[in-house]
Amino acid sequence: MGAPAIDSATAGRTAALDDVARLGAGLLWLTGVAALAVPAVVTLTVARVIVPLAVPASALAWAAGAGTGEAAAFIVSAVAATAIVLSADLGRCFVQASAYGDEDRYPLRPPLAYLIAAVVTWLLWASALVVAPLLLVDHRWISGGSCSVVAVALTWWAWPRWHKLARRWIVLVPVGVVLHDHLVLAETLMVRRHELGGLRLAPAGTQATDLTGPATGHAIEILTREPVTAILAATPAQPRGTPIDLTAGLVSPSRPGRFLRAARERRLAVG
Numbered sequence: 001m002g003a004p005a006i007d008s009a010t011a012g013r014t015a016a017l018d019d020v021a022r023l024g025a026g027l028l029w030l031t032g033v034a035a036l037a038v039p040a041v042v043t044l045t046v047a048r049v050i051v052p053l054a055v056p057a058s059a060l061a062w063a064a065g066a067g068t069g070e071a072a073a074f075i076v077s078a079v080a081a082t083a084i085v086l087s088a089d090l091g092r093c094f095v096q097a098s099a100y101g102d103e104d105r106y107p108l109r110p111p112l113a114y115l116i117a118a119v120v121t122w123l124l125w126a127s128a129l130v131v132a133p134l135l136l137v138d139h140r141w142i143s144g145g146s147c148s149v150v151a152v153a154l155t156w157w158a159w160p161r162w163h164k165l166a167r168r169w170i171v172l173v174p175v176g177v178v179l180h181d182h183l184v185l186a187e188t189l190m191v192r193r194h195e196l197g198g199l200r201l202a203p204a205g206t207q208a209t210d211l212t213g214p215a216t217g218h219a220i221e222i223l224t225r226e227p228v229t230a231i232l233a234a235t236p237a238q239p240r241g242t243p244i245d246l247t248a249g250l251v252s253p254s255r256p257g258r259f260l261r262a263a264r265e266r267r268l269a270v271g
Contacts, residue, residue, distance in 0.1 A: 003022075003025070004067075004070040004073070004074075005058065005061040005062070005067075005070035005071050005073070005074035006021050006022060006025055006057075006061055006074075008061070008065070008067045008070045008071075011065075014137075014138075016137045017134065017137050017138065020133050020134065020137045021134070024130075024133055025057065028050055028053055028054075028057075031046065031050050032046075032047060032050045032051045035047040035050060035051075036051075036085070039093055039094045039097035039098075040094060040097055040098045041094065041095055041098045041166050041167055042163070042166075043094065044090075044091060044094035044095065044166045045159075045162055045163045045165075045166045047085050047094075048085055048086060048162075048166070049122070049159075049162060051081050051082060051085040052078075052082040052085070052086070052122075052126070053126055053129070053130065054074075054077070054078035054081060054082065055075075055078045055079060055082055056126050056127065056130055057074075057078070057130060058071065058074040058075040058077075058078040059075065060130060061074055062074075062075065088107065088254035088255055089255075091107045091166070091254065092105075092106065092107055092254070092255065094166075095107050095166070095169055099171075102173060102174055103171050103172070103173055104171065104172040104173075104262055104266075105169040105170075105171050106169055106170050106171070106172075106253040106254070106255065106258070106259045106262075107166075107168065107169050107253070107254050108168040108169060108170060108181060108212070108215070108251065108252050108253060108254065109212070109215040109216070109217055109252040109253070109254050110165050110168070110213065110215060111183060111184075111212065111213025111214060111215050112213070112214065112215060112216055113213075114165070114183060114213065115165075118158075118161065118162055118165060121154065121158045121161070121162075122158070122162070124150070124154060125150075125151060125154040125155065125158060127147075128147040128148070128150040128151040128154065129147075129151040131144075131147050132144055132147035132148040132150075132151055135147060136148070164182065164183055165183075167180070167182065168180065168181045168182075168183060169181075170220075170251050170253055170259065172259075172262055172263055172266055172268070174266075175190075175192050175193060176190060176191050176192040176193045176195070176196055176268075177190070177191045177196060177199070177222065177263075177268070178190050178191075179191075179211065179222075179249075179251060181211070181251075182233065183213060183233065184211050184212070184213055184232065184233055185211070185230060185231060185232060185233055185241075186231040186232060186233050186234055186240070186241030186242075187231045187241070189228070189230045189231075189246075189249075191222060191224060191228055193268070194225070195224050195225055195226060195228055196222070196223070196224060196225070196268060196269060197223035197224050197225045197269065198223045198269040198270065198271065199220060199221070199222060199223070199260060199263050199268060199269065199270050199271075200220070200221050200223070200260075200270065200271055201218060201219075201220065201221070201256060201260070202218070202219040202220065202221040202250050203221070206221055206248070206250070207248070208221050208222075208223075208248035208249055208250045209230075209244065209246055209248065209249045209250065210249075210250050211230070211249045211250055211251050212250050212251060212252040213252070215252040217252060218252075218256050219250040219251065219252050219256070220250070220251050220252070220253060220256050220259060220260065221248055221249070221250055222248065222249045222250075222251060223247070223248050224246065224247050224248070226247075227245035227246060227247050228245070228246050228247075229243055229244070229245060229246070230243070230244050230246040230249065231243050231244075232244060
């Protein structure tokens with residue numbers, strides 16, 4: 001859907017600009033398709049970083065003079081593709097594809113503050129990445145070079161931070177439940193069957209330790225029969241993390257009902 005809009009937007013402009021726009025769009029499209037074709041945790045991050053670039057690209061094509069029909073089709077398809085690639089169901093598919101043995105992985109919702117920072121960073125990166133080659137081909141060396149430096153620097157700095165969002169999940173395994181979340185925990189937390197008191201939707205006013213980040217939406221409460229040791233993520237004051245005795249903790253699967261049904265099927269205490 002994007003090619004007609006890009007061609008329409010660059011019509012009547014220099015051949016160099018037309019070539020750069022087509023080549024850049026083609027490379028990004030191929031990268032996105034390749035990421036979606038190979039489900040895995042790392043390709044989930046690639047897809048969620050690359051595919052949404054279609055939204056600012058479509059807006060830029062519209063602002064640059066693309067025909068109404070072409071621009072509308074590009075914008076609608078870009079928004080739809082972005083919604084799909086950011087969906088919880090696609091995230092679950094990609095995360096599960098990297099599972100080992102009898103693991104049942106369920107992605108966690110992102111902590112709100114971390115998500116806002118990630119989105120703001122992505123917006124800065126996307127703006128610099130899309131605009132830089134267009135400025136350079138138009139011989140605007142200072143502004144184009146500055147945008148290129150920003151794009152490269154943010155790619156290096158932000159990638160591991162974006163990737164952390166895809167590497168967060170709660171796992172059902174034969175021996176119990178595992179929480180893998182290095183945004184909140186310094187070490188993976190395992191609660192074995194004999195330690196597990198139950199799993200349930202967290203009731204209002206619960207005093208359970210918040211291990212969600214915090215994230216918004218419904219949380220699952222993990223109850224233990226006896227205290228288990230959890231090590232919270234490192235802070236400047238506690239560079240090795242903070243150990244706590246956990247008897248009840250909150251986690252936030254993106255699909256809590258699906259997680260609880262799967263736990264019940266594995267004969268874990270639910271409810």
